[in-house]
Amino acid sequence: MRYFRFTAFLFAAILLDLVSTVSQQDDTLLCNRVFSFAFEHKLIEKPMGDVIVAVGKQFLGKPYEANTLDRSDSEQLVINLHSFDCVTFVENVLALARNIKSNRLSLDAYTGELRKIRYRGGKIDGYASRLHYFSEWMRDNEKKEILRDITKELGGVLYRKHINFMTTHRASYPKLQNDSAYNLVKQIESDLATHSIFFIPKSKIQTHEFYKEVQHSRREFVILGVWHLYHSIINCLLMKEIILPSIGLRGC
Secondary structure, eight states, rough: HHHHHHHHHHHHHHHHHHHHHHHHHHHHHHHHHHHHHHTTTGGGGGGGHHHHHHHHHHTTTTBBBOOTSOOOSSSSOOOOOOOOOHHHHHHHHHHHHHHHHOOOHHHHHOOOOOOOHHGGGGGOGGGGGOOOSSHHHHHHHHTTTTTETTTTTTEEEEEEEOHHHHHTGGGGGGGGHHHHHHHHHHHHHHHHHSSOOOOHHHHHSSHHHHHHHHHHTTTTTOOOOOOETTTEEOOOOOESSSOOTTOOOEEE
């Protein structure tokens, strides 16, 4: 009986390792396909906004999948180009686009860029080092000169909210059962409370004046995309151009 259990456990371990290996190979293939497409279509010569759109279209039809970053026991960089949630889609497309514009078309360059975008300061140091809150994701990537939050410039309104969802819903986050991780995330939430957040009400987005402001901005910047939150909140981002400093990425 013990031999049977051991054999079953060993078989399961081998199967999981095989599935993981196949998945990694698939992701490597998908990454190389995107870079090959970029090379063939000379995307490096195009504005960053066009590059992001072109890269994003390469993943049309890929399924939505939640919690893909939380399946390992220890915090590690998860490479997954075959299924996404809203944030991992943004992160991966952004990382690939930045690689293309800087002419770094390798898997190592891509993973390095993804790590830089996904983690605070670009460094992995446990569960709490990941940028879980999108408001901090924007702020940290602005520090790294990857993007600029332009919500306020487009007439954004100050939004006061005490950010504490993760720690007040601890049971929903298995990794927060660890007291050290919980306390670190709680500190991060306290820090976020000291920063101002701006939003653009949905009613304003529908006005002609708002669209004129966005179009006016496109003389210097390129539209990146829209980020919708409940309570009719939209955060606008500006992505800095890597090659041509006169062109950036603006999203609203």
